[in-house]
Amino acid sequence: MPENSALQKININKFQKDLVSWYEAEKRDLPWRHERDPYKIWVSEIMLQQTRVDTVIPYFNRFMEQFPTVESLAGADEEAVMKAWEGLGYYSRVRNLQSAVKEVAESYGGVVPADKDEFLSLKGVGPYTGGAVLSIAYGLPEPAVDGNVMRVMSRILTIWDDIAKPSARKIFEQAVRKIMYEEDPSSFNQALMELGATICTPTSPACLLCPVQNHCQAFEEGIQRELPVKTKKKSDKKIRMGAVVLEAPDGTVLIEKRPSSGLLANLWQFPNMELPTGINPRSALEAYVEAEYGLNACIQPEKATDIIHIFSHLTWEIDVYIGTIDAKTEKERTKFVSKEDLETYAFSVSHQKIWQHVKGMDK
């Protein structure tokens, strides 16, 4: 909680008016801003978690064409839903979303609950998403504290808590509650986020264009660049991977579905392994294919390409090989698919790149 003095310096009524009138005049035209359907607002908020607006827009439009209602998503084929999310990242979001939507269909008669406890109990709905949907779709005066809001509020009120710590969120939620514009919580919450996204940016905020400059205590003291306080995360790990595209005599290719939990859960991939140091990747892969799939692989000696893939917490360096197998034995999570069908499966981006490269070699 900011000290009382910080909050008391704010003329709350004027702050609300300056912020919301700026928002009404300047807000970006975004697809979900044409919608009132709580389901559609909800989907947009899930997609927007840790994901930029420009990235989300085409995914949102396609998703709404494919799954326009609670019922359509609740009844949709899981593979089709994963394919619609392919490339967007954080795939547990869509698994949880479909699970939650099914619960809405079954337990709430298909109506997204407007009750805070009920909505927050759904899978994948946390404090931010809960506040966002309840305020935007139902007009409830709940805070929706994301990274933008913490940055904006830390500057307005000079809040020095470390926003990297989970405990900080409650500080900002309480601050937002105290200045909440009860007449229009939807516009107020979205205005705080819009300000953070377009004016009150992390580095070099555009304070001279800011509609609430007069209310900003960091600007008054000239310390807007020192806020918010955020500790750095540790550097990431590097992992060397070997992957192989194996073709059967009939021209089909072996793919495998990843485990149902963990990194890139339920996405499809080519056979791959973490490479032990000091061992020939080709022979390591042949032994792996034999042990894992019971298949006798003949892998070309030269690697086809290598791919660097950077996640937020680790890096894969993938050596890619191609080869052939003489038999087709499918196991529980493997499939042999034709080259035309392959692109109907949802792959991680790194393995999409593997296929793009191998496909191009055929010419």
Place this chain on the structure above:
DNA sequence: AAGGCGGGGGA
């Protein structure tokens, strides 16, 4: 409280 979980764009 800390770490896993994707991918891309901007400084």
Place this chain on the structure above:
DNA sequence: TCCCCAGCCTT
């Protein structure tokens, strides 16, 4: 390079 993005879940 590093940061950060309309965060949530598990441990």
